[in-house]
Amino acid sequence: xxxxxxxxxLVIITAALCGFxxxxxxxxxxNAVVRITRHHELILQQxxxxxxxxxxxxTEHGSLTITKANSSLRVSExxxxxxxxxxxxxxxxxxxIVCIPEGVIIEIITSxxxxxxxxxxx
Amino acid sequence: MRSSTxxxxxxxxxxxxxxxxxxxLRLGENLLPLPVQLGAIRPGLANTITILCLYLFGLxxxxxxxxxxVLLVGLLSTGLFTPGxxxxxGGTLLSLxxxxxxxxxxxxxxxxxxxxxxxxHNTGQILTASLIMQSFALFSLLPLLLLxxxxxxxxxxxxxxKTLPFLKQYLH
Numbered sequence: 001x002x003x004x005x006x007x008x009x010l011v012i013i014t015a016a017l018c019g020f021x022x023x024x025x026x027x028x029x030x031n032a033v034v035r036i037t038r039h040h041e042l043i044l045q046q047x048x049x050x051x052x053x054x055x056x057x058x059t060e061h062g063s064l065t066i067t068k069a070n071s072s073l074r075v076s077e078x079x080x081x082x083x084x085x086x087x088x089x090x091x092x093x094x095x096x097i098v099c100i101p102e103g104v105i106i107e108i109i110t111s112x113x114x115x116x117x118x119x120x121x122x
Numbered sequence: 123m124r125s126s127t128x129x130x131x132x133x134x135x136x137x138x139x140x141x142x143x144x145x146x147l148r149l150g151e152n153l154l155p156l157p158v159q160l161g162a163i164r165p166g167l168a169n170t171i172t173i174l175c176l177y178l179f180g181l182x183x184x185x186x187x188x189x190x191x192v193l194l195v196g197l198l199s200t201g202l203f204t205p206g207x208x209x210x211x212g213g214t215l216l217s218l219x220x221x222x223x224x225x226x227x228x229x230x231x232x233x234x235x236x237x238x239x240x241x242x243h244n245t246g247q248i249l250t251a252s253l254i255m256q257s258f259a260l261f262s263l264l265p266l267l268l269l270x271x272x273x274x275x276x277x278x279x280x281x282x283x284k285t286l287p288f289l290k291q292y293l294h
Binding site: 001012013015016023095098103 | 255259
């Protein structure tokens, strides 16, 4: 291996760590919002606190089961053949699960990002 | 005496064999029992063959080899022009362009080219999937994919680096 190979490794590790750091800095809190879209159409948007423990989302080929446990969401059952969204596991913080065959995006948006106000004046 | 036709025929034969091997590796790695559940993440062993092709035949013939590989994998596994096919194609294209740039400018050894190819493939896949879904949501997967591209890319690069002298000897 050459010096440039090690430099490339360093750049990739730094980029990955920055990504992980960004995800951690936006960990889910009580105000985190669950947003589900299907083919760019908003299906549901509500706080993670009020999100049901199990939610059935009808899709073109059946239905997608979304399960909540300990402030995390995961797809416990998917109608598509590859089941990649199931295999992705649970998401916490500002994560997302994407089911490309069904065009579904499940996101947790924390209050530290998105449309939240910078400050509230009374 | 060897004629240019012989060389072309030999090159085409080697390319066809490499394409068949790449398809086999790509389909076979689905069956690999990985120690942890990694979802859609694969080691990308077929990229070893792409690196070999780049070093042996250059960009034009590697493009031909990859067209055959992508179409065959599409026909046998993902289905042609499905979202999975297009995502794979996006990753393959970005990976090919960056690996060729790295090779042509002699920036990296085959080990580095393997890592660059793996990282570019994952980034290309995320970019294409984000374009299809018209959402940045998939970028949350990128840090893990980038980190995993190091061991997997090093593996493919190492295999290519060790195999390259033997193939060069056979071809010339």
